[in-house]
Amino acid sequence: MTQARIEATIPRRVWDSRGRPTIEVEVRLSDGSLGRGIAPAGASRGSREAIDRRDGGERLGGLDVREALAAIELEVAPALASTVLTGPLAADEILLRLDDTPTKSVLGGNVTVATSIACAHAYAASVGLPLWRVLADDARPSGDAQVSIPLPEIQIFGGGAHAGRRIDIQDLMVIARGASSVEQALAMTAEVYLAAGRLMAQRGAATGVADEGGHWPAFESNEHAIETLLRAIEAAGYTAGDEVAISLDIAASEFGARGQYRLGLDKQTIDSDGMIDLLGRWLERYPICSIEDPLAEDDLEGMRAFTQAWGKRIQIIGDDFLVTNAALIDAAAAGGACNAALIKPNQAGTLSEARDALGAARKANWSTVVSARSGETEDTTICDLAIGWNARQLKVGSITRGERTAKWNALIRAEQALGAAAFADGRWLRVSNAGSP
Numbered sequence: 001m002t003q004a005r006i007e008a009t010i011p012r013r014v015w016d017s018r019g020r021p022t023i024e025v026e027v028r029l030s031d032g033s034l035g036r037g038i039a040p041a042g043a044s045r046g047s048r049e050a051i052d053r054r055d056g057g058e059r060l061g062g063l064d065v066r067e068a069l070a071a072i073e074l075e076v077a078p079a080l081a082s083t084v085l086t087g088p089l090a091a092d093e094i095l096l097r098l099d100d101t102p103t104k105s106v107l108g109g110n111v112t113v114a115t116s117i118a119c120a121h122a123y124a125a126s127v128g129l130p131l132w133r134v135l136a137d138d139a140r141p142s143g144d145a146q147v148s149i150p151l152p153e154i155q156i157f158g159g160g161a162h163a164g165r166r167i168d169i170q171d172l173m174v175i176a177r178g179a180s181s182v183e184q185a186l187a188m189t190a191e192v193y194l195a196a197g198r199l200m201a202q203r204g205a206a207t208g209v210a211d212e213g214g215h216w217p218a219f220e221s222n223e224h225a226i227e228t229l230l231r232a233i234e235a236a237g238y239t240a241g242d243e244v245a246i247s248l249d250i251a252a253s254e255f256g257a258r259g260q261y262r263l264g265l266d267k268q269t270i271d272s273d274g275m276i277d278l279l280g281r282w283l284e285r286y287p288i289c290s291i292e293d294p295l296a297e298d299d300l301e302g303m304r305a306f307t308q309a310w311g312k313r314i315q316i317i318g319d320d321f322l323v324t325n326a327a328l329i330d331a332a333a334a335g336g337a338c339n340a341a342l343i344k345p346n347q348a349g350t351l352s353e354a355r356d357a358l359g360a361a362r363k364a365n366w367s368t369v370v371s372a373r374s375g376e377t378e379d380t381t382i383c384d385l386a387i388g389w390n391a392r393q394l395k396v397g398s399i400t401r402g403e404r405t406a407k408w409n410a411l412i413r414a415e416q417a418l419g420a421a422a423f424a425d426g427r428w429l430r431v432s433n434a435g436s437p
Ligand code: PGA
Pocket: 041, 042, 043, 044, 045, 046, 170, 249, 251, 319, 371, 372, 373, 374, 375
């Protein structure tokens, strides 16, 4: 434990991977330790997640954060001043006293998450240990908490709100199920990414990269995109399904509400049952091991029916549907919707609340995936969370662009320190089209 007190909480405006302003908070302790945290930003946000504080008006498209910076200076810094951090998440109690709303509508989720992260790093610096280590010890003070290097889930094609809605599916990703280390998982994924680029170039369809670094899609239908991903896995020399499986984030709330789903690329509007049938056909045809937000956030019945049909065979992740909220995860688990939770710290607003959401998922025997946002920075805290909380999976976007590779490269370093035996491999994940339903 440290006896160091918070001496200064300094906000500044920095920039995210979409060229939008965001908040960095720097926390300095009396022993000279320093921690920084930067808030990421989503584009396909759940309606119940913590709200970012933005200025509105003309400047920077209304996205400027000057009011949020002022709130840190005038409200947060005085509340934190002279606090002795008794653990990596100790400052969160103070933040939650300042703003106890679930959507952080008083201070702003970008204010609380950047401050929460900065304080965690300052504590880790003060005790001279990596953040993942102190997070693990904080969860299990006996020092026997399991830590692991998470299995990467990596985007090959970007779509939906991240690519001008060129296709409806938001993320077409791969999971290197057969890899025995993160080192190997990343190399296998890079081969698939390069093969996908070659396939698109051959068709004259290589048009750049989407928000998270995946190839910008130029496809005739949603299924054509899945088909191309399958061919890229094979062209890279891997057995599709066994070695490298497909993972989809449908992000269905972006094109569906009140039981109606409008598939722009496929030029059809279908109801919830139609959506479940469509997904079922893809799952029978392609080696898919994980699917996120297959139905919209307001479609509880659809999510239950889909989980009933496929939940024993594949991973079904709630993102917008659960917004990293322990109470929503408890309710979904009790109602039989989803079998996995995406954990995005800025959806919750503080690291403590993200940890509680992860705990709720674990209690339900669900799998967990710590995740970045589509608007990201060089901040790699989510790697510490995934390792220290033993989340076992990490989703960051593609294997290009610095804000993405910062995270993958941090995992490579951590794996060198912990050894490949700490890698959470994906062999337990099942593939949708292996065997009959
Ligand atoms: P977002 O997308 O960060 O734009 O919300 C990521 C996701 O849906 O998983």
